[in-house]
Amino acid sequence: MEAGTKVRAVHHYSLSPFTFHLSLLGVLLAGVAHAATPITLQLDWKANAQFAGPLVAKEAGWYREAGLDVTIRPAGEHTDPVAEVVNHPGWIGVGEADVLLVARTKGKPIKAFATMFQTTPLVLMTLKSTGLKNFPDLRQKRIGLHSDSQKAIDVLLRFNHMTRADVSVVEVPYNLDLLLQGKVDAMQGYSVDEGVDLTLRGHPVNSIPMSENGYVAYAEVLFTSQKFLDSDPKTIATFLKVTNRGWDRAVREPVATAKMIVTKYMVGGDAAYQAASIRAIQPLLNYETHDARLGWMQPATWTASERMFNQYKILDVPVHAEGLTDYRILEILYGQGR
Secondary structure, three states, X not given: OHHHHHHHHHHHHOXXXXXXHHHHHHHHHHHHHOOOEEEEEEOOOOOOHHHHHHHHHHHOOHHXXXXXXXXXXXXXXXXXXXXXXXXXOOEEEEEOHHHHHHHHHOOXXXXXXXXXXXXXXXXXXXXXXXXXXXXXXXXXXXXXXXXXHOOHHHHHHHHOOOOHHHOEEEXXXXXXXXXXXXXXXXXXXXXXXXXXXXXXXXXXXXXEEHHHHOOOOOEEEEEEEHHHXXXXXXXXXXXXXXXXXXXXXXXXXXXXXXXXXXXXXXXXXXXXXXXXXXXXXXXXXXXXXXXXXXXXXXXXXXXXXXXXXXHOOOOOOOOOOOOOEOOXXXXXXXXXXX
């Protein structure tokens, strides 16, 4: 009786080759049906605090929970985020407003659909010991600018009713030595980078935001190919929603976020620097909205950027914002009103 039962049990659970293959096919199809949608996020810099939102979302598993398989790709020395996005279906990129305006003007089929920073982190830094706190304080002072930012000073000068005769512009390399040595009185930098670095090194600074002196531009703008945006806006909206969730945690938990970044992405990095950078980023995330609408951007700002870049010939070509921006993703998240 026991033997017969065992035999029947074996026959009951054994499968013919044909049935086995059908069963396996069903398993595979079920897996495909629930497979996460792959997305590569191409950064325009190394994976650090400036991208804390997506880094947190990925490490917390929130992208995966939302049905997305997100790969975060830092930029190498010669990486062109626009080219990478255009050449790879299903990729999303991060770029500065000026870079994207030039690319779209040159015919690249890209669409900016949100911005992580609602204003630029560009500042002029002065050492606190100098007492120079505002742009008018720089009259008859030496201002250090990088070679690619020489024209931007005209925006700040005109905004403050000054001319080139009122300041001395000095071309400086990408290090802070001249400021620390007192050879320039102010130097170009990012509030979330060089400003943080100097303060942590024992050289507290005053930051004069370019955004408060006429320089209008979004930063860390999210963009993708027009084809991807047209074909799958729901997936992109999901990506943005989860990314915003990542930013919300990052600014609430800067120390824990910083530890994660230097453990997973910048091994051997300075956690104190990363945490301080996140704190400096926080006011940039909702600079225009002053509310929870992370990612928000508006047509008036893009128009002002276009006008500024063209009026002062800051870029290598005249640019136009028309055709670059698409607000469908923001409308999915926040409704129709802009």
